Amino acid sequence: MTITNYDERIIKVNQPVPGAPNNWRRFFGFNTDAKVIGIQYIVTALIFLLLGGLLGMLIRGELITPPSDLFDPTVYNGLYTMHGTVMLFLFLFPILSGLTNLLVPPMIGAPDMAFPKLNALAFWLVPVFSIVLLTSFFVPGGPASSGWWSYPPVSIQNPLGHFLNGQMLWIVAIGLSGVSSIMGAINFVTTIITMRAPGMGFFKMPIFIWTVLAAQILQLLGLPALTGGAIMLFFDLNFGTSFFNPETGGDPVLFQHFFWFYSHPAVYVMVLPVFGIFSELFPTYSRKPLFGYKFVAVASFGITILSLVVWVHHMFYTGTPMWMRNLFMFTTMLIAVPTGVKVFAWIATLWGGNLRLNTPMLFCLGGLFNFIFGGITGVMLATVPIDIHVGNTYFVVAHFHYIIFNTIAFGIFAGIYHWFPKFTGRMFYEGLGKVHFTLTFIGATLNWLPLHWAGLLGMPRRVASYDPEFAIWNVIASIGAFMLGVASIPFILNMVSSWSRGKKSPPNPWDAIGLEWLLPSPPPHENFEDDIPTVLNEPYNYGLNKPFVVDEEFYISKALNDS
């Protein structure tokens, strides 16, 4: 330890391990470190996954028999509304923000996000609006019960006439969630645009960063439309305005336009980062370069642009004119093209690889398999005549869950397992992970595959009771749902026990390429601090003789020494 000819600040004491007993408190306070915020988001979201899952199982409990016998129908309506809202706004959006927070700064070599305080504020809004939303269970009249679409006039009927009602709290919660998401989006976009490592041009960024950028730009363009609609709905509900109220000349279908202008792209906001996760993991575990890096990268923006002009496909049967239906059918189907580019690229990446089937890879493969299926039913739904038959039936519910759970949640699980050693510094238990995957895959398939047939036969969605001919599909689905509940047990066990006493993780346990893998596990507070690597190539050159960064050996040995 003698001469140093580089920055003094590099040689300083490491941050204590996150989660080590002496500093667990930092996860419960206003911390501006993106890595702490990321873990805060993920843990909060996983707790809400359990709540949303419980609500889902209650729904499936009611639907295991044809009559409405477990709950009063009003309770059923409240439960399914809250199930959707909790899963989307309290689980999926926060957990993706969490993964994005964890991954964006290390992946681009930045020390932190561009606006750390704004970042912390965005996170702390999550508990605030969660409490607002969950309070609605206890107000007179119960929570919002008009579905997560909240279509007027049902949503503005306000049966008890109180100012403080479940629907009103629902709108406030969604509004705050929107504010939090916009704060996050501004932060992510600014960080990605301005804080990349030297040498990291746009076409050297990891695909995950590409997809986050595409998704967050979509968030910035789409979300305000929903906010606008929600403000108008709020006034209609509580102040007697007549934007969407047909009795006083308003137009209820107008709300549907505002709602879907955002809420369809919202699915892409969620699925794009998952495409990013797929694109990171398939090359790593196939030991092969990503097939057609540039095509995969650009396809993300193809999806962003197209997804802004497809929303009317949710309104094919509301009396939209013919030309509009044909036009939006075509734009919707076009999304299959950039998506197809990605899917084929992943499959080509797998082809001829040397596959390592550990838990993250299994979740990725499961997610891809389900996504191909969900994509095909998506094209069917885009077809006007078919949509007129199966729209608003269980076919849509099944398709939607194939995307939102069987693809997006699978991808999220894959991401959590893949980067778990990096950010906790410990390995997870492979055995428990495989049990988790097996139960999840079988449960999810049993739950949603049969419901396609219920929908084709004409079972409307959102019903508390149904005709006996649909019983068989629903029984299978309910068994699958309960199995998914069981699947959470090995997952929780794995996460908790691995984090507290798992085997120590080396800096790069998967032998992966990427800036985050050049850091110690867990990475120090400011990642590379004042010695950020200069990037030479995109991070997918497995087996090729292309250096990733200048002086890679130095960073590898530094990470090893610091771990």
Place this chain on the structure above:
Amino acid sequence: MTTTKSEVLLHTPGHVKHDGHNLTGFIIFLCSESIIFFAFFVGYGVLKITAPTWYPDGVSGIAVREPLINTIILVSSSFVIYFAERYLHKKNYWGFRIVWLVTMLMGSYFVYGQYVEWSELTFSLSSGVFGSLFYLLTGFHGLHVITGILLMGLMLIRSFIPGNYDSGEMGVESISLFWHFVDVIWIILFILIYVWQ
């Protein structure tokens, strides 16, 4: 646990700017914020074209004269704030403060004018589609004007802190940008509500 190295580094350590991205972030925010207004404008247009009844009973149109004066004042304040910024660039702090205050006063007059207009109207938020839209649009815009004036006040106070502009004038630039934004929104709003009758 420290790195022990005696040889020379084989690379130049890279750096990225930690902060100073406020203006970029603010521009992104404004782009997003404009979509809310865009949504309201689209709603206005659609309902104006399709609603079975437009004006509330007893209302046949809306007066243009006072709002026009208001508009002229607000739009010209956009030019005034530009001069304030120029003074600041030239490090003429008192010039900046005075012209900045003039902008604030012009903004305040606009809010006052809005208040007078609201109090003289015979219809309310709940009188039909037009009433709802009118108060929503002007109210939401007014909220932005008030926010702008408050933020300008904050900048004015901060201009007295010694060394406030050592690290750049990003705060003033952002607020000025916000003010232009509020102006442009008003021009569209004025055309929609008052000109397109």
Place this chain on the structure above:
Amino acid sequence: MNLKDNINPKISLIIGISFAVFIDLVLSKLMASWSYSWLPVQASKAAPYVDNLFAFETGIGTFIFLGCSGVIGWVLLFNRAPKYDESYGEPFEGNVKLEIVWTLVPLFLVIAIAIYSTKVNTTLQNLGEKTKYDSQKELPTYLDNNEASAGTFIDVISRQWSWEFKYPEGFSSSELHLPINEKVYFRLISKDVIHGFYIPAFRLKQDIIPGSIISYSLTPTRKGIYRLRDSMFSGAYFSQNQTNVIVESKDAYQEWINKTVKKVPVDGLNQAGFLYKKRLEKGDKGWATISPSPSPQVNDPGNPDSAHEG
């Protein structure tokens, strides 16, 4: 592997791929013909068009799905790394030709599907046109086209949560009786919120928008009893908002009209009202709901328990 050593690898690859594509095609064709059985009986002129389109897309979908998952399955079987083997796979980075192929092929496929669907769409529109009218302006009594001016409308009135069908002969019913093979015209009216007029056996669905009146038409082609369901969530007793559609021969239909016209109006089918009364008797437990609208007064309350197909 031995096989590959003997035969030119390029030829064996081509043979292998053609064989796989052939199997895939056969399975897709089978799936497409099987897909008809997943749908309810075809009871309207529109139904066969929708079902053919669905079978077509099922076929294409199966082909793509089996193709992709076949490759994934192959890779899973034959490209797994042995334990502790961390060597690299074949390092190819991409292939621009292949990328262009799999951009253009889906593009053409999508355009083909869109053109076919647009055609079906136009056919359906001609089979049963629909137009939206403003309810505050004058109600249409006749459709604009000549063919329609001969017929009159059956008014479909939807409420939270009951259906009422008003016939031009001046009576109303809780069940929808229709003559077979004759084009019928509807005016879809909602008294409160958005409802969905959905008859799975007809493959037809139309949202009923309060504040608008929608003229709608269809032609039933098969005798039988089918379900009409509310397909757009309409509040607490949404799932009870269903009734039967009875398609019968022209004579039977006429007979039913003659019989029903003479009947005295009684409370119509109102399952929601019945359940709500039960709830009130039990102490009004559960979360808030607006009370169901009173039962419509109809000449024929129908029989909700009669067996339905589809």
